[in-house]
Amino acid sequence: MELWFSERHTPHVKLSIRVEKQLYSAQSEYQRIDVFESKEFGRFLTLDGYLMLTEKDEFIYHEMITHVPMAVHPNPQNILVIGAGDGGAVRELVRYQQVEHIDLVEIDGLVIDVCKTYLPQIASGFDEPRVHIHLEDGVKFVRSCENKYDLIIVDSTDPFGPGEGLFTKEFYGSCYKALREDGIMVNQHESPFYVGDATAMQRAHKRIVDSFPISYVYQAHIPTYPSGHWLFGFASKAYHPISDLNMEAWNELGIKTRYYNTKLHAGAFSLPTYVEELLKDAE
Secondary structure, eight states, rough: OOOEOOOOOOTTTTEEEEEEEEEEEEEEESOOEEEEEEEEEEEEEEEETEEETTTTTHHHHHHHHHHHHHSSSSOOOEEEEEEEEHHHHHHHHTOTTTOOEEEEEOSSSSHHHHHHHTTTTTTTTSSTTTEEESSSSSHHHHHTTTTOEEEEEEEOOOOSSSGGGGGGGGHHHHHHHHHHEEEEEEEOOOSSSHHHHHHHHHHHHHHHHHOSEEEEEEEEEEETTTHHHHHHHESSSSOTTTTTHHHHHHTTTOOOOSOOHHHHHHHOOOOOOHHHHHHHHHH
């Protein structure tokens, strides 16, 4: 008998992955957590039945949500990561020696424990001494911060359930306040392709544009996410994501990546016409 995991992307489209075996399943205080093993994508994590990451393509998402802002900010030392209980964003950030302090705020501690056990190559940075884990609501945590961070990475789930509060105007305003005068915020920005996802993307974009003087959107191809076309938001108080990119300085760091590079960095902000129109409509 074959076992398949299926995620519905629209009422008429779904992604299915054949499962070799289920490695873990539990209901936490906040959500159902499952880990599966597959031949094509390796191990993959789902929350409430939605695919969060797979071993095969997680590097694309995590490299693009971290290295883009890190290549723009000239000296990011103090960083806040909200969500990201899988550890992928932290894994990429701890590769930078100039980073002094990383606060990771994850509401569901069981996600961290599960990823440490079943996805250790992704959750490899949690035990680094510069990483400080806070098991609490990211919305409440950032509300109490002011002029503290050089970079905030909002690595949230989709805008419902535990991640819903991370898409509000109040939350983005709190992030603005928590950033230093030249701070950057990057967030996962949903997909522009299917109508439901595009509507959520536009709503988030409008609220970010209202909160930050500099706001741009960039893209990546992530095969297991709805439509494979995924967006990220780049918002800053001071830096332009392309004109303030120092290619030479980042390349001299010698950080080995599989997806991100500084040429792709600039190109990622060149969006298809239909996406530009969606963003313009939202603004």
